[in-house]
Amino acid sequence: MSKQKLSLQEQLLKSGLVSSAKAKNIKSDKYKQEQLKRNNNIAVVDEAKELVQKALAEKVERDRELNLQIKQQEQQKQLQAQIKQLIDLNKQPQDADGFAYNFTDDNKVKTLYVSENMRDSIIKGRLAIVKLANKYEVVAADVAHKISQRDAASVIVYYEQGAETSDTKEDPYAAFEVPDDLMW
Helix, strand or coil, rough: CCCCCHHHHHHHHHHHCHHHHHHHHHHHHHHHHHHHHHHHCCCCCCHHHHHHHHHHHHHHHHHHHHHHHHHHHHHHHHHHHHHHHHHHCCCCCCCCCCCHHHHHHECCCEEECHHHHHHHHHHHHEEEEEECCCEEEEHHHHHHHHHHHCCCHEEECCHHHHHHHHHHHHCCCCCCCCCCCCCC
């Protein structure tokens, strides 16, 4: 007994789900659409294809935005790694018995113990204080400039060397000497 393969339309007719009149109507509608398409070059709108294309376009856009976010995060990680490496390689030794140098970070007064020479160099702009995680380090001014190019928030105290000379020209008290015993 060989089974003959029936088309979907024949299967639906045989099972009684569709009447023969409805099948003829569907067949004639399909034929009319094909004739219109051939004769008038009218494209029959296929809603399913449009929905698939729209969903595909949305997915591509979502993927592009996600890739952009991932790329930005990777760049930020690379910058942080560069900053950490710059600080680790160029940090100056701190002196626990030295002078307390007070500065502000996020409206909080912080203290760093440095030698007298380091304190003077920080004030003159040859050294700077930078932040690495929750720790503060003293580095050279050129290193602080490189760090500020990558992340300005990491540089806490950095005085430009040219700024000091302009203040002393306009300062009416520049000729008066500060007493040695006046130390803060």
